[in-house]
Amino acid sequence: MVELPPGKFSTLLGQLRRGAVVLRLAIAAVTAALLVVLVRGWEPPRDFALGEIPSRDLTARVEFKQLDDRATRDARNRARRFAQAVYDNDPAPLAQLVAQVRNEVLQLASAESLEKVDQSLWSQYLPQLAEGTPAPTDEEKRTEFERFRTALATEEAREGFGLALEKAVQPLQDRGILDRAPTDANAEQIRVQRPGKESFPSVVPVRDALVDNVRNDLDQSLRRLMPNLEVARHVFARLRGNLPVTLKLNEADTRKESDDQAAQVEAVYRVFQPGDRLAEAGVPLEDAAMTLLELDYKEFLARQSVGDIVGRSLSTYWLYASMLALCGLGLYRSDRESVVELGRYATLLTAFLLASGAMFGVIYFAGPQWRLEMIPLLWLGMTIAVAYRHQSALLVLITTGFIAAIGFGWSVGESVIALAPGAASIILLDSVRHRSKLLLVGFWAGLVAIVTTLSVGAIEGQPLWSTMQLALATGLWPVIAGSLLTVSLPAVERVFNIQTDLSLIELGDPAKPLLQELVRRAPGTYNHSITVASIAEAAAEAIGARSLLVRVGAYYHDIGKMLKPGYFIENQGKGVNSHDALVPAMSTLVIIAHVKDGADLARQNRLPQCIVDFIEQHHGTTLVEYFYRQAQKKSLDQADDSKVDESRFRYPGPKPQTKEAAVLMLADAVESASRSLVEPTPARIESLVEELTRKRLDDGQFDECGVTLQELHTIGESLIKSLTAVYHGRVKYPDQVTA
Template identity: 60%
Template sequence: MHHREVLDDLGHVATLLGLAVVTTIICLFASGDAWRAEIVPLLVFAMTVAIAYDEDLALLLAAEVALVVVVGLGRGLVDYITLTAASAAMVFWMGRLRSRSKLIYVGLWAGVVALATQLGAELLDGRSMSTQLLYDAGRTGIWTLLAGFLMTGLLPFIERSFGVLTDLSLLEVGDVAHPLLQELVRRAPGTYNHSINVASIGEAAAEAIGARGLLVRVGAYFHDIGKMLKPVYFVENQGQQGSRHESLVPAMSTLIIVAHVKEGAELARQYNLPTPIVDLIAEHHGTTLVEYFYRRATERQQANPDGGDVDEHTYRYPGPKPSTRESAVLMLSDAVESASRALTEPTPARIQGLVHDLAMKRLLDGQFDECGLTLEELEIIEQSLVKSLTAVYHGRVKYPDQQRTA
């Protein structure tokens, strides 16, 4: 979350101010001579802000809270340097959380930093090396390690309270054993295979522009779960049965196709999927046109002029349009993966032309107007998708037919 967004929202400002005040109070209570544990709530505060908002903001606020605590306790520069160094080490090494054990390792290394910093600062301040000094520094290091353990248990509550989604939670949600994915495999295996392919090429494209590739990957797993309710109406699940749409009018076919977005979002909410995943499901088609059935309806209208005009709006998805870069990447990845299957000879040149045409069509249709995607990023996404699809459809050596042995 950008700093300007935080400052423009009074709710965020009030939350951060409240956290800072509560942290300061807890630090003061935990700073007794018997414990000297004021570093623990400060580190938990720094990590919470880093996870919920921004690492830079976490460093700034942690330094300010540390200053208030040190002044309030009547401590000196040594304590301030130790607190800020430990906070900085925690925030810098935390990065993206993909395992719960990482917080423990972060606490361990930050503890080493805190221990070394306190030793060095005390010696520079004129204090001589002694057993008491080693004990004080070691205690600070142990408290820092314990802060990592404490954060491991608090992480789910922080994510739920602030509405954030760490990589660790994404990995848990994206487990192939998830009931929704298992149901998708059983009811719509073609859709599941399509989703896996979209996840692969979408993650690479998102990483190429600095977006959250893991979020795109997990979102792609679930983006078409709504199709499992009427799987045979989608081409990837029809096999040799033929299309059910041949007996339907284009408007009815469009209603069935479009409904998978709303039904997928409802399924995601029923299974308590995180809000960012639900948003990806709801936005992955934006307000794009269901072109095939729109063209069929137009052809019918031209053949029978008395049948009335064709309303283009009726053949569009209801939206909303992509609101994040990850959502835009998923939209384009979904489109190019589906369209590439129809290429008779998927040469690199044809794949490149297909990807560019689909990207430009959505750009000119205004699908990327609300997600902050730049033209430079769109070009990078195109290049990544072309590279991924070319690898999938790479040419293979044609071996001569083997003669059958008698």
């Protein structure tokens, strides 16, 4: 039975059944959910910003109301003006006046005649004559005094006078006497209270408390209560001009009463109906319009139903998950390690989430006016370009931009302004060999941002001045993002487990303790490493690999030899070979051990994993051919029928996993072998390089590093050129004597 190969759908289902794939999909799904939470995906984005010029009239979507500050203030001021002023009533001066009048009246009533009375005292009891009335004669004065004295001649009359006087004055003591009406308060009524007494204030009409009205009321009361009108007339004359003011304004209580009345006034609102214009087309949005738009937006959110919230959340989640899936597929094809290695995959998504959260935080707290959210977006793009590949950085940048456009309501122009400088910085960020590189990239990306902002502003018809201000701001953000990445570069290297060219240059410093120890213990190995580094760097440059990484890896690839330097030929003196006393199998173990020893030394000295990989992979699983042949010969000489186990004479590996490791393997092999050439002519060097390359290719050493045959050919040509330059012919001078 012939079975056809599975189709694409079947292959996809098969991949989805794998646990590793399911785990990564689950992480991406959780990331999409977190994005929905970060950007509040259940809320529609604001489609307005301060200073923006709308292309159409912006109208109310729902009914809402706006607090009318002016009308509310006027209403509360009116309430304050109608609030009752609070007065403290002190009746003591009035009571003293009443007591004094009683004594004076008794004194006058007990006088025998007008001539014997105190004239100054009696004059106070004489009513004022109307204008034009002639002054009374002496006889009339005596008669008037006698009538007054006769009315109070009896004890009963005097007692009645006293009671009538107190009864007439009592209302004045209760409500108090006011010299003038209150200002900035209720002009009809006041509140009167007795200081020091726990009682509720009484409400008194202002008219009843004013001193002019009090005089009239007192006159009527005296006439009504006193049995003798003559006495009432004279007593009123005494009291009329001497009534004390007993009410004093209590400013603190009055202010409190005024504030209480104002607080009871409800705020006045302007009501906007759906369709009412909130902002005019072509007019920049200012604070007043922004306030109305914000109120409309919040009211719209408040009226969302549960179904609306759930529906929008699910739709946003689907869009985010789809874009993350497309981004993951693109990363899998362009930079498979970023998805296959779970640590790198999780780190990438974490950086993506942090940048998205920072963008939302900036917009939430600072607003979208000056596009500050571009800083975390640019930082993310440059970070991914440093930690991964340029294609990966562009994919992540575009995905983040699309997610931000959905979450923040960016227009096409706003999206272009945000993505253009990010793409420019990624393209320009080829390597970081000096600390000013990131700042320089930020500067050029800033120029791209300025030009892009001006172009978009011109297309959308934005005012030139506001567009220029925004362009200058967006031109500054890439420089700031580059500065932030410069500061955080050591942390980025540690978190993403990468080595930038800047850190590689530091690792390649000959003054490093490990390299200094190699010079001291195994100078021949050190010289070999320096030569290998030189020729390997040129070969890596020829195929577009990371030449600096290869050079630094070559410095450290043989550090394990310093533990047993005498067993390696480059460190041996003439006629001295430590392997003469060992069997081939033991010699092989000593030789192979330098790989494990070197890796252990590298880890002890905290060298990065990429350098450890060079140490472990630079021999791959190749055969220690010299001692293998010796073992075979010894077996034949001893007539031993057992076959020599080839696996015991191979390095443990692994095989080279990167192109850089493959370059170092070939450079190390051809440099060591070229030392054995009696006369290293270009032809012999070429033959040697081709032979060693073919052997390792046939041995499958390049099966796992992705290097192509064309690249192997290019590497070989570079190695031939470099070795020919190293072993170039020299002129023999006439006086030169062979040592």
